[in-house]
Amino acid sequence: MKLTMQVKLLPTAEQAASLLKTMEQFNAACDTLAAIAFSNKCANKVELQKIAYHGIRADFGLSAQMTVRAIAKVVEVYKRDKSIQPSFRPHGAIVYDERILSWKGSDRVSVLTVDGREIMPWVAGAYQHARLDRVRGQADLIYRDGQFFLYVTIDVGDVPPGDPTEYLGVDLGRKNIAADNDGETFSGAHIANLRNRHARLRRKLQKKGTKSAKRLLKRRRAKESRFARDVNHRISKAIVRKAKDTGRGIALEDLKGIRARTTVRRSQRRAHHSWSFHQLRAFLTYKAAMEGVPLVCVDPRNTSRECPCCGMIDKRNRPDRDTFRCIQCGHAGPADTTAAVNISRRGSRHAAERRAA
Ligand SMILES: [Zn+2]
Incomplete structure (x- = not known):
């Protein structure tokens, strides 16, 4: 079974500004990518990457992996309905994979921003804390009510069920x-x-x-x-x-x-x-x-x-x-x-x- 847990980031004021700027650049890149995908009728990740990758990296100052994530986000949305050109909110979510996000010890996380990697503390309920050793794969960076959160997917349910009579x-x-x-x-x-x-x-x-x-x-x-x-x-x-x-x-x-x-x-x-x-x-x-x-x-x-x-x-x-x-x-x-x-x-x-x- 897969579960989603919420972790709150505690960035400094400068780090928060970097995170916001990253979201804005990322989503602006998504908008441009959407226009390219739409005009080329291209809903294929590999194809879109061929057409747009270098231009997007250069224009929006995104890292290689973040550009790949932006392309993936656009293709995912565009694929659902090819009749319209998707648009993206400036502070829409960014999907972070292991290449651009890593957990440091039990209370800090390193997040790639347009200003480089930033290490910041995070907090979560005791329950989440106990489960974070099971974190696999990616996390969604979310901006909500002036605060930053990571939505983390974990794998649970390793124990096979018994067959009790009572x-x-x-x-x-x-x-x-x-x-x-x-x-x-x-x-x-x-x-x-x-x-x-x-x-x-x-x-x-x-x-x-x-x-x-x-x-x-x-x-x-x-x-x-x-x-x-x-x-x-x-x-x-x-x-x-x-x-x-x-x-x-x-x-x-x-x-x-x-x-x-x-x-x-x-x-x-x-x-x-x-x-x-x-x-x-x-x-x-x-x-x-x-x-x-x-x-x-x-x-x-x-x-x-x-x-x-x-x-x-x-x-x-x-x-x-x-x-x-x-x-x-x-x-x-x-x-x-x-x-x-x-x-x-x-x-x-x-x-x-x-x-x-
Ligand atoms: Zn009775």
Whole structure:
């Protein structure tokens, strides 16, 4: 499996100016190359290189390899639609390969610019740091909101998946962000509190509507999404670790079913509907793949109404959103844990059926 990680560069003011100038020269070269490709109806890298390479190098002060990258970028875009001449934003991305970018130790990177090679520090989350030893191939240099980032592709998923008989059932987004069939819940009230505090501040700033309030709002949103991402990383990591340590797979509800249900029944609408569950599922999926933990998606129908003790399915088994109490046998517990038990069983059944087939 391939993953993209984001690394933030910390250039000096001069280095930042060099990076910007490099992007501008590079994309200006791309525009000229696009005109040449278009007028010659040439969508072939080797051909375009023959026609334009020397002229572009001389006119835009690009290195040999950077000229090759510019040609590759133009051909890639032009190939998609030959009826129009592509144009490029001045600060559009540059693809860096190993010839023009190299990692120095664990905290610096050497990047080729129009002013020569520049060595600068970079930062990333602890998770990214741990994975950077797997970096292969190229990185995209991106300029966003006045800052420079490298988008790095890494190869993961070297561990072949096992074939467990038991599945850790995980219910997402009912009372907690996640709950498993062991009775463990993942969220914590502090998350809800923090989100409420953010929401209040957001309303206040929106009412103000001034330029500085808007700027603050934008920063606040970025901070919230970083926060959500961090929480999703931590929760998915804990769940995958637990499954691996106990020799279980992971079972989740099929996402399509959950979407259908939230539109149909208001009473079962997820508590954390604004939470980024899509991201949490994506993190669970790739972390499970990396650790060789099989992940299955099961039929979500009635997971919250079925009694795991006697099998009774009835909507009255849910006296309120957070509680399960069976009207037939009296079995009771938190609604999300109970749903997770049903999800776990469906996961194990799913695996048994697959093995029998
Ligand atoms: Zn029952």
